[in-house]
Amino acid sequence: MVFLSLALKSLKNRSFATILTVISIALSVMLLLSVERAKRAAEQGFTQTISKTDLIVGARSGPLQLILYTVFNMGNATHNISYETYETLKKHPAIEWTIPYSLGDGHRGFRVVGTTEDFFKHYHYRGQQKVKVAQGIEFKELFDVVLGAEVARKLNYRIGDKIVVTHGVTKGEGIQDHGDKPFVVSGILASTGTPLDRAIYMQLEGMEALHVDWQEGAAPTKDKIVPAHQLSKEKLHVHSITAFFVGTKSRIETLSLQRELNTYKGEPLLAIIPGVVLSELWQGLSFVEGVLKIISWMVIAVGFMAMLIALTTSLNERRREMAILRAIGAKSGQIVGLLVFESALLTLLGIVLGTALAFTLALVLGPWIEGEFGLYLAGPIFMWKELMYLGITFIGGTLIGLIPALRAQNLALKDGLSVRL
Known part of the structure; x- marks a missing residue:
């Protein structure tokens, strides 16, 4: 209690320097926790972009390529799957539900995806989260589209x-527009913080309608254009899709179904378990995690240096204080103990303040960060790594106090009670 009373009075006497020191430690702790939480959010957002989907099936290529063009809408498939094959496989006794997924054209740099109403029923992300229409309704008519949240926001669509x-x-405006067959925005998805926000969704028949009058990939001449009002879902036939997502009736059947699909004789297919491939892909990007770890340790080091500078700078102002303590009987070990205790107290105050700042920023800025950068900051406030970092910060901050404390011990032996002018 004597140490605490002396430490509080000494810190109060140097209130300005004390506040600056606590703020520097608090900012370091805040940055440390924010970087660690951002790293955790990036990993969880990456590996949980799609969930509750047991298999993704596409034309035979590679697992990485398949996951990129289906989950992240990046790149293109080497081949498509015939719609007849899809219709046959969706009736497999081990399959509970499917979502057809057809990558098509673009709109001002955003990908267009053809699918069915099953997309809204069965697509999940981050565990139990489902795709929801925030405004309007799902596509009902042939030329209806549903926009991802980012598409609507950036292009200002209603x-x-x-x-x-x-x-x-x-990218941009493109070269060949399907101007004769415009689509109408029927709905806008709620923000998910995933690649779903950066795509435009339409019915499979709507994608077929775009190219119903195209021959061998070439645009039709004016006399061969089929007007949009002459088209209907009943008159259109879907020929192929890019891939489809599968939910099995039992997770136990997933591996056997995967082997069966990979050896399917009707046409060459590739079935992958998305969670496994996403985890492997994140491991391949481990250098990102390594960079963030380095940043975290650098933040801790900067905090330590800031505290050391503050304590050392204020030491000259306290030489008379140390001399008085020695004169009234304080031992040199007690002088050292007092300064180390002050360092521990400053570190603790900085940790508490920094933790509160990090939590407040995550709470206030979380929705904006999720919408702008796709980082979902919800979840546990502390993980074992964060607690370990805070422990290291406290121990390191306490030990840092030994440097000015030992120097003060030496100075106290030399200094007298006279004021130096």
């Missing part, structure tokens, strides 16, 4: 607006 799809996956 319900009822018309959009024109561009042939091929393009």
Whole structure:
């Protein structure tokens, strides 16, 4: 209690330097926790972009390529799957549900995806989260589209607006527009913080309607254009899809179904378990995690240096204080103990303040960060790594106090009670 009373009075006497020291430690702790939480959010957001899907099935290529163009809408498939094969396989006794997924054209740099209403029923991300329409309704008519949250936000679209799809996956405005068959925005998805936000969704028949009058990939001449009002879902036949997602009736059957699909004789297929491939892909990007770890340790080091500078700078102002303590009988070990105790107290105050700041920032800025950068900051406030880092910070901050404490011990032996001018 004597140490605590002396330490509090000494810190109060140097209130300005004390506040600056606590703030420097608090900022370091805040940055440390924020970086660690951002790293955790990036990993969870990456590996949980899709969940509750047991298999993704596409044309035979490679697991990495398949996961990139289905889950992240990056790249293109080497081949498509015939729709007849899909219709046959969806009736497999081990399969409970499927989601057809067809990558098509683009619109001002965003990918267009053809699917069915099963997409809204069965697609999950981050565990139990389902795709929801925040505004409007799901596509019902042939030329309805549902926009991802980022598409609607960046292009400033509203319900009822018309959009024109561009042939091929393009950046910007594109070259060949399907201007004769405009689509109408029927709905806008709620923000998910995943690649779902950066795509445009339409019915499979709507994607077929875009190219019903195209021959061998070439745009039709004016006399061969089929007007949009002459088309209907009943008149269109889906020929192929890019891939499809599978939910099995029992997780136990997943591996046997995967082997069966990979050896399917009707056409060459590749079935992958998305969770496994996503984890492997994240491991391949481990250098990102390594960089973030280095940043975390550098933040701790900067905090230590800031505290050491503050304590050492204020030491000259305390030489008379140390001399008085020695004169009234304080031992040199007690002088050292007092300064180390002050360092521990400053570190603890900085940790508490920094933790509170990190928690407040995550709470206030979490929705904005999720919408802008796709980092989902919800979840446990502390994991074992964060607690370990805070423990290291406290121990390190306490030990840092030994440096000015030992120096003060030596100075106290030399200094007298006279004021130096």
